Each structure stands twice: as C-alpha cells, then as structure tokens.
Amino acid sequence: MDRFPELDDAVQNLSEDLDHRLVVIDRSMRVVSYSMHESPEDRRRLFHILAHSDSWPHPRTATTPYQVVAMEEIGPVLFLRMLDSRKYIIGHLVLSVTNQEAEQSFLARLDSAIARLSELLAARQHDAMDREARSYHLAAQLVSADTQSREKSAEALISERFLSSSEGFCAVALGIDPRDMNPLNKEKSAQAVASTLRYVRENSTATVIGGVLDTDGGIGVLVFPRPVVVPRLRRILEDPQLAPVRAGIGPLVPLAETHRSFERACLAWRASWLAPENHGIVTTWEHVGLDGTLARLPLEDFTPEDLPSAIRDLLSATDSPVLLDTLEAYLVAGGDAQQTARTLNIHRSTLYYRLDKLRNLIPGDFHDGILRNELHTGLRMARLAGLLKN
Structure with a gap:
C-alpha cells in the first residue's frame, strides 16, 4: 500500500480526536490509509479489513452520506462517503461503531472532518494518476x-x-x-x-x-x-x-x-x-x-516460393496433411522409425509405407544431413507461415 503522509497524518489526528480507529478505502474498496491500531482487538479488526475489504460489496451511499453495515467478524461498520470536487464518490471512511455512536451527534463530528480527508484523498489519487502516466511514458521509452x-x-x-x-x-x-x-x-x-x-x-x-x-x-x-x-x-x-x-x-x-x-x-x-x-x-x-x-522473418507474407527448394518440391507434389505430419515427426525423431511410429500412434509397417511414398516425392536421400535439415527447417517455416493444411 502506498503511503501518503498528509492523508495519513490527517487520519491519525481525527482518530485521536474521536478516540476511534479509522480506515480509509478507495473506490475499489482497497485500504489506502489507516490510523494506529494498538489493542489486540483493533489489530485483529484491521488485519481482517486489509485482507477482505476489496471483496466486500460496495456500500450504498450514492443517495445518502453514510451506511452502517453489519460485517462478519467485525460487527457494525460505518461507511462514510468521501467526495471529490465534482461530487463523485472516491472512497469511504470506515470505522467500527455501536448503534448509539451512529446517531446524529457522532456523525456531525465526522462530517466536519470528512471534507478535508476527501480533499487529501482526491489529491493522492490525482498524484497517483500523474505518476502512472509518467511510468507508462518511461516504460515505452526504455x-x-x-x-x-x-x-x-x-x-x-x-x-x-x-x-x-x-x-x-x-x-x-x-x-x-x-x-x-x-x-x-x-x-x-x-x-x-x-x-x-x-x-x-x-x-x-x-x-x-x-x-x-x-x-x-x-x-x-x-x-x-x-x-x-x-x-x-x-x-x-x-x-x-x-x-x-x-x-x-x-x-x-x-x-x-x-x-x-x-x-x-x-x-x-x-x-x-x-x-x-x-x-x-x-x-x-x-x-x-x-x-x-524464425519469428524474425516476415512469415505472414511468405508464399511457397519463399521456402527452401526441397519443401517447394514437396508441397507442389502433395498437400496431404498425413504425409507432411509423418515427415515432420520422422525428422523430429532424428530418423528413428520406432520413435516416430509411437509418436504418431501407428504400426511400423504403416510408417514405412508412408516414408516410401515420401521418398518418391522428394529427390535426394533421407540420410543426407543437409537435406534433412532443409526439410525440417523448411517444414517449420511453412507451418509458421500458415502454408500447411491442418
């Protein structure tokens, strides 16, 4: 949680004047400031607010200055709305109260201070927006x-x-x-x-x-x-x-x-x-x-003519996804027929049949390392460029 000294000091001063522990939450129900919570019960209540306030339902203060809500594990909680200069709700002052304390005499004491707290919270949020915009700019420049x-x-x-x-x-x-x-x-x-x-x-x-x-x-x-x-x-x-x-x-x-x-x-x-x-x-x-x-290449603009010659010849001879997937799996497996058959979940005789068909389509020897590299990389380029059927 960011600290904002003027707002923090004002919250602490009001807390001591009222002899109440205070918390300020913003529009998203996140805690942005709080007074000292010294007793074990006060600290337990504060920890609960810090952990759960952003999951609470928003208080219904659009048409009334405050609302008292019975909160589980805390008891009656007073939400006093905080407004900016345009009268938009920018947060709430939150404190635990008894039913008697929620009467007009107590609320009047809070009302005299809420305007100053609202002004400081609005200034904090304005500074935060300016700082966020500055951060965006510096990130792009970096x-x-x-x-x-x-x-x-x-x-x-x-x-x-x-x-x-x-x-x-x-x-x-x-x-x-x-x-x-x-x-x-x-x-x-x-x-x-x-x-x-x-x-x-x-x-x-x-x-x-x-x-x-x-x-x-x-x-x-x-x-x-x-x-x-x-x-x-x-x-x-x-x-x-x-x-x-x-x-x-x-x-x-x-x-x-x-x-x-x-x-x-x-x-x-x-x-x-x-x-x-x-x-x-x-x-x-x-x-x-x-x-x-490969992503350095303008692959989106590739046509078959931009691929290595071995792949151009292959794609001009067949567009069978089965054969192309078989060749790719075979090359990935380093020419290991047993591993390729397991990968494709086919019988080895089926694999050999497909490889024979591929050998008839591709000039050259599958055992040639240069050809295999060209085929492997070229197939990957074709797939990234969207030139292969799925």
Missing part, C-alpha cells in the same frame, strides 16, 4: 530504438523510484495476433498491461512498470526487476476479458539493456501466435526455441 531516450528513461526510473535497483530486469511483450485485429481487440494490450499492474499492486509491494507502444495495434510492454513468474502471468491473461492477448518474456538483463530483452520478448510473443498449437499464451525466449529465431 525499450525504444533511440539510445538517448533509453538512457534518460533508465536514469529516471531509478531516481524517481518507479523501479528499485536490481541485478537484472525482464521485459514482457504482450498483445493480440495482428492478423486478428478488430475494433473490439484494439484496446486489449492496454487492458492487459493495466490488469497486470493492478494485480501486482493489489497483491504485493513489488515494483513493476508498463505501457503501450505507439504502433499499429499497440504492443504492450511490462518491465519486472526480477524474473517473471510464468504461471502467475498466465493466470492474469486467462481472464476471458483479455482474450486473445498473448505474451512473450525476454531474458534477464541489466536495466540499460532492457530493450534487448524486449526484442526477444517480442519474438517469443510472435512465435506464440504464429504457432499457438505449440506455445502457451505466455511464452519465454528461453523455451521458444527455433520458432523464436
């Missing part, structure tokens, strides 16, 4: 092509305490397959960045920055001062509202080289949507393999 911009961004991120000093930083590229771009998907990158930043902020005190590049479709960028936990990022992106966003994770590098991590993150991301059947919605550069290298 991975830009301009060396001077990258250097200034790296210096500002540390000096302005957006990121802590670390031995290594990890970049993430995220967005949707550009071929699936439509008005509904256009803002998905920004939504995915915002969701990830919100998740980190609400569940830890860790520092992460993010933004969206000014490109067609807008590729999102996240920068972590540590390795990324893949299952955690996957859970975030599995939210149906973020589909079909996918992410690529670059290697850990010094801050000044974050753009290089982002370059590889982009390649892993590209590979994941070029071959979604082979890669999860979160893919790392370390595990994307040859597909990451």
Whole structure:
C-alpha cells in the first residue's frame, strides 16, 4: 500500500480526536490509509479489513452520506462517503461503531472532518494518476530504438523510484495476433498491461512498470526487476476479458539493456501466435526455441516460393496433411522409425509405407544431413507461415 503522509497524518489526528480507529478505502474498496491500531482487538479488526475489504460489496451511499453495515467478524461498520470536487464518490471512511455512536451527534463530528480527508484523498489519487502516466511514458521509452531516450528513461526510473535497483530486469511483450485485429481487440494490450499492474499492486509491494507502444495495434510492454513468474502471468491473461492477448518474456538483463530483452520478448510473443498449437499464451525466449529465431522473418507474407527448394518440391507434389505430419515427426525423431511410429500412434509397417511414398516425392536421400535439415527447417517455416493444411 502506498503511503501518503498528509492523508495519513490527517487520519491519525481525527482518530485521536474521536478516540476511534479509522480506515480509509478507495473506490475499489482497497485500504489506502489507516490510523494506529494498538489493542489486540483493533489489530485483529484491521488485519481482517486489509485482507477482505476489496471483496466486500460496495456500500450504498450514492443517495445518502453514510451506511452502517453489519460485517462478519467485525460487527457494525460505518461507511462514510468521501467526495471529490465534482461530487463523485472516491472512497469511504470506515470505522467500527455501536448503534448509539451512529446517531446524529457522532456523525456531525465526522462530517466536519470528512471534507478535508476527501480533499487529501482526491489529491493522492490525482498524484497517483500523474505518476502512472509518467511510468507508462518511461516504460515505452526504455525499450525504444533511440539510445538517448533509453538512457534518460533508465536514469529516471531509478531516481524517481518507479523501479528499485536490481541485478537484472525482464521485459514482457504482450498483445493480440495482428492478423486478428478488430475494433473490439484494439484496446486489449492496454487492458492487459493495466490488469497486470493492478494485480501486482493489489497483491504485493513489488515494483513493476508498463505501457503501450505507439504502433499499429499497440504492443504492450511490462518491465519486472526480477524474473517473471510464468504461471502467475498466465493466470492474469486467462481472464476471458483479455482474450486473445498473448505474451512473450525476454531474458534477464541489466536495466540499460532492457530493450534487448524486449526484442526477444517480442519474438517469443510472435512465435506464440504464429504457432499457438505449440506455445502457451505466455511464452519465454528461453523455451521458444527455433520458432523464436524464425519469428524474425516476415512469415505472414511468405508464399511457397519463399521456402527452401526441397519443401517447394514437396508441397507442389502433395498437400496431404498425413504425409507432411509423418515427415515432420520422422525428422523430429532424428530418423528413428520406432520413435516416430509411437509418436504418431501407428504400426511400423504403416510408417514405412508412408516414408516410401515420401521418398518418391522428394529427390535426394533421407540420410543426407543437409537435406534433412532443409526439410525440417523448411517444414517449420511453412507451418509458421500458415502454408500447411491442418
């Protein structure tokens, strides 16, 4: 939870004037400030609020200044709305009360202080929005092509305490397959960045920055001062509202080289949507393999004429998915017939029959290492380019 000294001090002063323990929550029901809670019972109540307030139903204070709600494990709780200058609800002052304390005389004492607390909370939120916008801008600059911009961004991120000093930083590229771009998907990158930043902020005190590049479709960028936990990022992106966003994770590098991590993150991301059947919605550069290298090519624009000659000849002779899948499995198995038959779940005699047909279609010897490399890589290129039937 971020600290905001003026708001914190005002909450503490009011707490001592009223002789009540106070908590301030924002619009999302997250705790943003609280007074000292000294007794065991007060601390137990505070811990419960810190752990559960964001799952509480929003108090019904749109047409009334306050509401008293009986909360499990806490008892009667007073929610007093806090308004900004436009009279929009920006949060609530929360305190445990008895039925007698919820009477007008007690509420009047709170009412005289709520305006000041609301002003300070609004200022805190305004500063937070300004800081968030600054963070977005610096994140995009950090991975830009301009060396001077990258250097200034790296210096500002540390000096302005957006990121802590670390031995290594990890970049993430995220967005949707550009071929699936439509008005509904256009803002998905920004939504995915915002969701990830919100998740980190609400569940830890860790520092992460993010933004969206000014490109067609807008590729999102996240920068972590540590390795990324893949299952955690996957859970975030599995939210149906973020589909079909996918992410690529670059290697850990010094801050000044974050753009290089982002370059590889982009390649892993590209590979994941070029071959979604082979890669999860979160893919790392370390595990994307040859597909990451091939992703440097403009595969979306490939035609059969762009493939190696052996594959061109093969695709002109047959478009049978069965034969092509058999050849690919055979090459992946390093020419091991027994392993290939197990992979395809077929009898070995069936495999030999298919291989004989393939030998009649491909000039050259399957035992020739150069030919096998050309066939293996060429088939992968054709599959990533979408030139093979499924």
